[in-house]
Amino acid sequence: MNRALFSGQRIPREYVLLPTNEYYRRRYRSSRRGRWWLLFAAALVVFTAAMGVRAEQAVDLNNTESGDLLFTGVGQGAYTPALHLASRARIGVRGLLAKVQLQQEFANQSDDWQEAIYVLPLPEQAAVTGLEIQIGERCIVGKVRERAKAAKIYKAALDAGKRAALLEQQRPNLFTSKVANIAPGETVRVQIRYRQSVNYESGTFGLHLPTTLTPRYIPGEIKLPGKATPSAGRKEEAGAELMPDSSGWALPTDQVADAHKITPPMQPAAELSAIGSHRITIAVELEGGLPLAEISSPYHDLDLNKRADGRYSIKLRKGDAAMDRDFILRWRPRPASMPRAALFTEQVAAVEGGESPGTYLQLLLIPPESRRATRQLPREVVYVIDTSGSMGGNSIRQARESLQLALSRLQPSDRFNVIEFNSRARAFFPRPVAADPANIQRVRTQLVGLQASGGTEMAAALRLALSQQMPGVDELVHQVVFITDGAFGNERALFELMTRLLGDARLFTVGIGSAPNRHFMRKAAQFGRGASVTIGDLGEVQERMQALFAKLENPLATELELQWPKGLKVEAYPRRIPDLYDGEPLQLVARVEGDLDGEIQLRGRLAGVQFVQKLALGKGGSATDTGIGSVWARTKIASLRDQQLQFGEQSDPGQALRGQILRLALEHQLASPYTSFVAVEERVVRPQGQGLSKSPLPNAVARGQVLQRQTYPRTAAGLSAQLLAAAGLLGLAGLLRWGRATHALRRCLRRLVPDVRRARSWQERQLGQVQ
Amino acid sequence: MRWRTGFSAVLLAAGLWQLGGAGWLLVKAHLAQYLVSNAWEERIRTGVRAKPWPWADTWPVARLRLPGEKALTVLSGSSGQALAFGPGLVEGSWLPGQGGEPRTTVIAAHRDTHFGSLAQLKPGTPIALQDSSGRWRSFRVVGARVVDSDREQLPIMAGPGLLLVTCYPFKAVDAGGPLRYLVYAEPLPGELAIRL
Numbered sequence: 001m002n003r004a005l006f007s008g009q010r011i012p013r014e015y016v017l018l019p020t021n022e023y024y025r026r027r028y029r030s031s032r033r034g035r036w037w038l039l040f041a042a043a044l045v046v047f048t049a050a051m052g053v054r055a056e057q058a059v060d061l062n063n064t065e066s067g068d069l070l071f072t073g074v075g076q077g078a079y080t081p082a083l084h085l086a087s088r089a090r091i092g093v094r095g096l097l098a099k100v101q102l103q104q105e106f107a108n109q110s111d112d113w114q115e116a117i118y119v120l121p122l123p124e125q126a127a128v129t130g131l132e133i134q135i136g137e138r139c140i141v142g143k144v145r146e147r148a149k150a151a152k153i154y155k156a157a158l159d160a161g162k163r164a165a166l167l168e169q170q171r172p173n174l175f176t177s178k179v180a181n182i183a184p185g186e187t188v189r190v191q192i193r194y195r196q197s198v199n200y201e202s203g204t205f206g207l208h209l210p211t212t213l214t215p216r217y218i219p220g221e222i223k224l225p226g227k228a229t230p231s232a233g234r235k236e237e238a239g240a241e242l243m244p245d246s247s248g249w250a251l252p253t254d255q256v257a258d259a260h261k262i263t264p265p266m267q268p269a270a271e272l273s274a275i276g277s278h279r280i281t282i283a284v285e286l287e288g289g290l291p292l293a294e295i296s297s298p299y300h301d302l303d304l305n306k307r308a309d310g311r312y313s314i315k316l317r318k319g320d321a322a323m324d325r326d327f328i329l330r331w332r333p334r335p336a337s338m339p340r341a342a343l344f345t346e347q348v349a350a351v352e353g354g355e356s357p358g359t360y361l362q363l364l365l366i367p368p369e370s371r372r373a374t375r376q377l378p379r380e381v382v383y384v385i386d387t388s389g390s391m392g393g394n395s396i397r398q399a400r401e402s403l404q405l406a407l408s409r410l411q412p413s414d415r416f417n418v419i420e421f422n423s424r425a426r427a428f429f430p431r432p433v434a435a436d437p438a439n440i441q442r443v444r445t446q447l448v449g450l451q452a453s454g455g456t457e458m459a460a461a462l463r464l465a466l467s468q469q470m471p472g473v474d475e476l477v478h479q480v481v482f483i484t485d486g487a488f489g490n491e492r493a494l495f496e497l498m499t500r501l502l503g504d505a506r507l508f509t510v511g512i513g514s515a516p517n518r519h520f521m522r523k524a525a526q527f528g529r530g531a532s533v534t535i536g537d538l539g540e541v542q543e544r545m546q547a548l549f550a551k552l553e554n555p556l557a558t559e560l561e562l563q564w565p566k567g568l569k570v571e572a573y574p575r576r577i578p579d580l581y582d583g584e585p586l587q588l589v590a591r592v593e594g595d596l597d598g599e600i601q602l603r604g605r606l607a608g609v610q611f612v613q614k615l616a617l618g619k620g621g622s623a624t625d626t627g628i629g630s631v632w633a634r635t636k637i638a639s640l641r642d643q644q645l646q647f648g649e650q651s652d653p654g655q656a657l658r659g660q661i662l663r664l665a666l667e668h669q670l671a672s673p674y675t676s677f678v679a680v681e682e683r684v685v686r687p688q689g690q691g692l693s694k695s696p697l698p699n700a701v702a703r704g705q706v707l708q709r710q711t712y713p714r715t716a717a718g719l720s721a722q723l724l725a726a727a728g729l730l731g732l733a734g735l736l737r738w739g740r741a742t743h744a745l746r747r748c749l750r751r752l753v754p755d756v757r758r759a760r761s762w763q764e765r766q767l768g769q770v771q
Numbered sequence: 772m773r774w775r776t777g778f779s780a781v782l783l784a785a786g787l788w789q790l791g792g793a794g795w796l797l798v799k800a801h802l803a804q805y806l807v808s809n810a811w812e813e814r815i816r817t818g819v820r821a822k823p824w825p826w827a828d829t830w831p832v833a834r835l836r837l838p839g840e841k842a843l844t845v846l847s848g849s850s851g852q853a854l855a856f857g858p859g860l861v862e863g864s865w866l867p868g869q870g871g872e873p874r875t876t877v878i879a880a881h882r883d884t885h886f887g888s889l890a891q892l893k894p895g896t897p898i899a900l901q902d903s904s905g906r907w908r909s910f911r912v913v914g915a916r917v918v919d920s921d922r923e924q925l926p927i928m929a930g931p932g933l934l935l936v937t938c939y940p941f942k943a944v945d946a947g948g949p950l951r952y953l954v955y956a957e958p959l960p961g962e963l964a965i966r967l
Contacts, residue, residue, distance in 0.1 A: 713849035713861060716938035717800075718946030719883035722793035729786030736779040 036735065043728055081267075082110040082695045083182070084277040085118065087323060089209055091284040095344045096198045096362050096587075097627050098207050100126075103134075106179050107187040110693070113686050115158065116179040116188075118697040119264035121210040123196050124173035124519035127634030127670055130193035131677035133165045133179070142167070142679030144669045146662060150676035154178065161686030165190050167677040170261050171491065172638070173519040174213065175671070181686045195627045195634075200364060202547065202583030203338055205288070206330045211280055211323035212515050212699045214390050214487040215266055217456035220255030256489035263489075267698035269324035278323045278700050284314040290333040299325050299514070299536055299703075324700040325514035326536065341365045341615045345596070346628040358593040360628040361572075365586040365602050367557045368611050376553060378413040380432050380476040381406075382465045385447075386484035386512070388422040388456035394538060394704030395513040396452040399483045401541045402510055403447060406481065409549050410435035415476065417468055418443050421461035422454035432468055456488045459497055466501040478505035479552060482524065486517030494520075496645050498527045506530040510548060515702035527642075531581045537704075547583070554582035555607040562588070565598030565617065573635040580604075589632040633668035637661050641673065796855070800884035803856035807831050807844040815905045829853040832860050834901040835878060837888060842901075849879045858885050867931060867958075868902035876900070877925060879936040882952070886937035889915075889954055898956050900933060910956035920949050931958045 086105040091098055106116040122128070131142030142165060145153060150166060157164035158180040166178040182188050199206040252259045272278040286295070287310070295304055301317035314329065321327075333339070342364040349357055383406060385399055403418070410416055416439075417432040419425055428446060433439045469478045486509075488494070498507065507528020511521040514536050525532035531551045535544045560577040564570045572590035580586060586602060602613040640661050647653040658674060665672035686692065734741050803823070810823040811831040822830050833845040835858060849859040858880035860866065865874035880886035892898075896912040910933045917939050925936075932955065939952035 713854065713859065713879040713936065714851065714938075714947070715854065715879050715881055715886070715936060715951065716943075716946040716948070717796050717855065717881040717883050719793055719796055719881075720942065721944045721946055722789050722796070724944055726786045726789035726793060729782050729789060731786075733779045733782035733786055736775050736782065 039731065039735065043731075081272075081275075081277065081698060082112070082114055082693065083108055083116050083697055084275065085323075085697055086277070087211070087280040089280060089282045089327075091207070091209070091282070091329075092287075093198060093207065093284065094287045095289060096200075096342060096364060097344065097631065098196050098198055099627055100194050100196070100209070102192045102194070104177065104190050104192070105187055106182055106190070106697075108182040108184055110695075111184045112693045113184065113690055114182045115692055115694045116177075116182060116697055117264075117694065118177045119170075119213065119262065119699060120167075120175045120177045120192075121213045121515070121699075122173055122175055122192075122194060123208060123210065124522055125631075125634065125638075126173075126194040126196050127630040128167065128169075128175070128192060128194045128677070129630050129668075129670060130191070131165060131167050131679055132191040132193075133163060133679050133681065134189040134191060135163065135681075138681075140165075140679045140681050142677040144666060144671065144675050145678055146666075147674050147676050150678040153678050153680060154180065157181075157680040158692070161684045161688065163188065163681040163683075163685055165677075165679045167192065167671060168261075169671050169673055169676070170258055171519055173210065173517070174262055176261055181692065183685065195630050197362065197587065197589070197631050200585050200587065202550075203335075204330050204332045206328065208329075208518070209282070209327040210515060210518070211325065211327065212702050213264075214485050214513055214515050214517065214702055214705065216262055216487045216489040216517070217388060217390060218253055218256045218259040218263065218489045219455065219457060219459070220253030220490070255493060259489055265696055265698040266701050269322045269700040269703065272698070272700050273322050279320040280323050280327075281320045282314075282316050282327055284312075284329060286312040286314060286329075286331065288312075288331060288333065290337050290339065292331050293334045294330075294332045296330050298328055298330075298540060300327055302329075322700060322703075324703045326516075328536070339364070339366070341613070343615060343617070344628060346626055348629060356593060358569075358591055359596055360632050361588075361590045361592055362628045362631065363586070363588040363590065363600070363615070365588075365600075365613055365615060367560075367580055367586070367602070367604060367606060367613060369582075376411070377475065377477045378411070378415075379479055379552070380415040380469055381410070381479045381481060381552075382417045382419060382432065382468050383407075384419045384421065384425075384461050384465045384480065384482045384484070385450070386422075386456065386458075386461075386482070387420050387450050387452050387454075388487070389453050390456065390485055390487040390705070391452040391512065392705065393452075395485055396450065398512050398535050398538055398541055399510075400447055400450060401538065402483055402512075402535060402545050404444065405541065405545045406549075407440050407443060409553070410440065412436060418447075419461055419465055419468075420450060421457060421464075422452075423457055425457065425461040425464045427464060427468070456484075458484070458488050458494055459490070462494060462497055463501065466498075466503065466505060469503070469505055478503070479508060479530070480505050480528070481508045481510065481548075481552075483510040483512060485513040486511060486520035486524075488517075488520075491517070491520050491523070492645065495523055495527050495642075498524065499645070502528060508532065508548065508552065510535060510545075513702060514704055526578065529579060531584065550583065551581035556581050557604045557606045557611075560586070560602065560604040562586075563601040563603065564592075565600070567594055568596075569593040571636075573632065573639050575639055589628065589635050591629075591632055630668055630670060633664055633670055637664060637670070637672050640664075796884065799855055800857070800881070804844060807846065807857055808834075808842075811844045814903060815901075818903075823856075829856070829859070831857075832903065833866055833878075836899040836901075836907075837892070838896055838898070840888060843880075843885055845878055854879065854881055855884075861925070861936070864934075865931075866902060867900065867908050868904055868906065873931045875930070875932045875934050877934045877936060882937040882939070882941050886935065887941065889935055889937050889952060890941050892935075892954050897959075898933060898935075909959045911959055912954060912956045915952065915954045918951050918953055920951050932956065933958070 084107040086107070088103040088105075090101045090103075104118070104120075106118075108114045133140040133142070140163070147168065151168070154164050154166040161181055163182075164180040166176075168176045170176055177190060177192070179188055179190055196207075256262075269278065282300075292312070295302070295312060295314065300321055303315045303317045305313040305315075307313060344362040346360040348360065383403055385403055387396065391399060407416075412435060414435040415432040416435050418428040420428070428443055429439075465480050505528075507524060508530040509521045509524045509532040511518060511532065511534035516534055516536075518534065521532040521534060531548070533544045533548045535541055557580040560580065562572070562577060570590055570592050572588055574588070577586060596617045599614050599616045604611055640657050644654050644657045647657075649658070661672055662674045664670075665675040671677055806823040808831070810821040811834060813821045814831060820830055829846040829848050829852065831844045832847045834842050835845050836842040843858050845858045845860050846853045846856060847860050849861045853859040858878050861877040861879055864877035866876055867873075882889070892912050892915065894912050894914055898910045898912065899907045900910065901907050935954040935956070937952050938946075938948060939950040941952070
């Protein structure tokens with residue numbers, strides 16, 4: 001130990017080594033490297049801070065004008081989605097029931113963790129019964145939960161970094177599929193199962209699978225959910241999701257509160273196909289049980305393969321197809337074996353949850369055809385043609401063509417009018433006029449000039465169309481024919497309006513385009529006591545319109561009543577049997593308790609003649625495997641939703657119905673407006689530090705339609721980047737030659753700035769002068 | 772030591788080049804406004820569309836006055852060339868006094884040249900827009916919002932209104948970011964006769 005340190009002994013000055021000038025110079029020089037680092041670090045911090053500034057949250061927008069979105073086709077700014085999508089549909093048809101497994105593959109092409117958000121179109125009557133996530137060999141099965149609860153479970157899994165999937169129903173034919181935490185480069189498969197009943201009309205069975213949607217017009221004034229008036233705490237539906245979470249291009253309005261959920265970004269199918277995304281493969285196993293005369297698909301080429309057991313394997317000829325149009329499959333039995341009735345049953349055992357044993361029935365009954373030539377009643381028809389922006393491209397041509405054809409069917413004794421609507425509705429005549437050649441010619445010439453642009457204010461058109469005809473004034477049959485793609489977001493409000501204003505008119509819909517809103521078409525025809533046809537191609541106009549004319553002009557089966565054998569407890573849907581148009585069968589699902597024995601009798605009146613159609617219950621039923629139960633529950637939910645329309649969803653009876661739907665959906669494990677599927681993997685996959693990007697997947701623009709897009713301009717010149725680069729470069733240059741630079745600077749300054757020490761102040765000079 | 776001098780000189784040159792580039796942008800943005808505003812005055816006077824300089828591929832279509840600032844002359848189109856010289860009227864939008872169905876007027880500009888002050892606009896702030904007949908129309912700021920341009924489309928509505936668009940965040944280095952700052956202003960019914 002050195003004692004000197006503690007004793008405070010004096011050290012002679014000459015022994016002490018004091019730092020010399022040289023020492024300071026060296027030390028100063030060696031710290032230069034440190035300064036370099038300092039500069040580098042500072043520059044890095046500034047740079048990252050500047051780069052990292054991102055908007056945290058949308059500021060408020062409590063405006064604006066009526067929400068008519070007008071887009072012009074600007075072809076620039078195609079962007080590549082971070083996620084690629086491939087779909088695979090496996091459809092099994094047995095009897096009147098189709099079981100579909102729809103697998104969707106989300107492939108993450110980016111370097112970030114992704115959440116996929118995809119607006120999934122499904123058939124409007126689909127009973128969604130399952131959701132699974134498949135990662136490699138593992139499979140996570142989803143469960144049905146109440147909507148808000150499911151969203152909460154999903155959100156928690158999303159934040160925790162677990163893989164999860166959520167399937168929410170937005171419309172009966174529009175779902176949102178979300179998949180959380182897809183690793184960079186990873187592919188996650190989500191499998192959705194649903195069941196639906198097969199359609200039958202005029203001797204042809206049919207099935208469709210939508211692959212995309214027509215962008216829906218959102219009417220009303222923009223209203224953010226956060227500012228919605230909280231009506232007795234019931235705002236979980238609208239208020240749960242704040243705007244920054246939005247994945248659609250539209251903002252919620254007072255008429256469409258979930259606008260942002262049903263308006264996905266759209267991208268041309270060609271652009272998506274070029275990067276190998278949005279392709280679908282379809283395989284159908286068809287077991288019709290009848291010898292078939294024809295199998296066809298109007299918009300796809302098929303490869304048929306008849307197997308030894310009488311089944312057909314059907315595939316797309318090219319392997320896969322772009323997801324830009326509905327897939328439609330039609331099959332027709334041989335005329336000799338055309339059924340008059342069909343019955344399928346499913347036995348259910350008692351469930352300890354309260355369900356008693358019973359049988360689900362699926363029933364098809366075809367009323368007799370009227371052979372007698374009937375006197376045609378004069379009609380008063382109002383044609384309503386949609387000329388909104390979404391009808392651009394082929395759709396408006398199909399619509400014009402169909403209307404031209406419809407005009408040619410009018411008899412001189414008929415009366416008619418034409419209404420054209422987009423942002424507003426315009427009638428060609430103030431009141432329906434006689435269908436004389438002069439009037440028809442006048443309309444024809446006007447039709448040629450119709451262009452598609454503007455919004456889709458359907459409510460205005462509906463009001464105008466239904467106020468044209470005076471009920472009970474004359475002997476005329478009142479008909480309203482809507483020619484539209486159904487691309488609007490306020491369907492339920494329109495149904496409500498329809499039931500209120502309908503009077504004695506009947507409403508028919510002609511669905512136009514490669515991806516029409518079939519939910520609207522079907523329901524409008526149901527509420528309007530009419531019928532619906534769809535036209536997806538210009539070549540189809542003739543054939544499909546003929547089918548519509550047959551319905552418009554032929555007598556219909558009315559006063560239909562179904563009599564069940566005594567002693568059976570029956571809950572059948574549809575509740576009230578609708579009038580049946582030419583070629584339409586009675587399609588019914590029922591839950592029956594008791595012994596299936598005896599026969600069902602369908603009574604009705606056709607062209608003034610009473611008829612009875614009978615079907616034996618006991619032996620006629622061929623038992624299929626499970627599935628009818630789900631279809632029955634789904635049909636019941638639709639029926640309850642219709643009832644809800646009368647009262648409004650928020651009223652007390654409406655809420656009671658909500659409870660009923662919720663119970664039914666949970667019991668049958670179905671997706672519904674109030675229940676969603678959610679699947680969560682227990683494992684945490686995303687490391688805590690890593691962020692998650694949200695990627696709304698685009699839907700392909702339907703074939704023959706025009707992309708409505710308006711992109712934002714680039715609004716930064718990059719001035720700050722240039723200035724920062726300049727500062728950095730100049731700084732570096734200066735540092736490299738710091739000494740010289742300061743020297744030069746000093747010299748320069750010395751020349752420019754006068755030396756203060758030598759200068760005499762003004763006062764001094766004054767004093768000097770005085771002396 | 773030799774390499775140091777050389778390297779330093781290279782850095783110095785690059786730095787000056789960048790500085791010059793930035794300066795050139797600013798000079799272009801602010802000097803061009805004089806030429807453009809001359810062309811605009813001429814247009815109002817004569818009623819004939821005038822190009823600010825013979826080889827210009829854009830022309831003035833309106834004049835915009837934000838509070839506390841000199842009036843900016845708005846050019847047609849929102850391409851990079853037009854935006855370098857002044858705010859641009861986005862294609863597909865509408866100008867008051869243009870005729871036809873009224874729509875939203877969408878004006879875009881660079882956040883680092885002309886629209887840097889957009890962040891200061893508060894709800895209620897008046898904005899004035901002069902059309903080619905020389906009439907000033909007033910608007911009042913309703914609100915502002917940040918959008919992700921990758922996800923959302925430009926909300927052009929059927930009805931008069933003024934939408935100012937610029938990049939967001941205002942001080943970001945990255946020039947190609949997807950965020951945009953939107954300011955929406957509603958038209959005021961009475962057209963104030965402001966003459967500058």
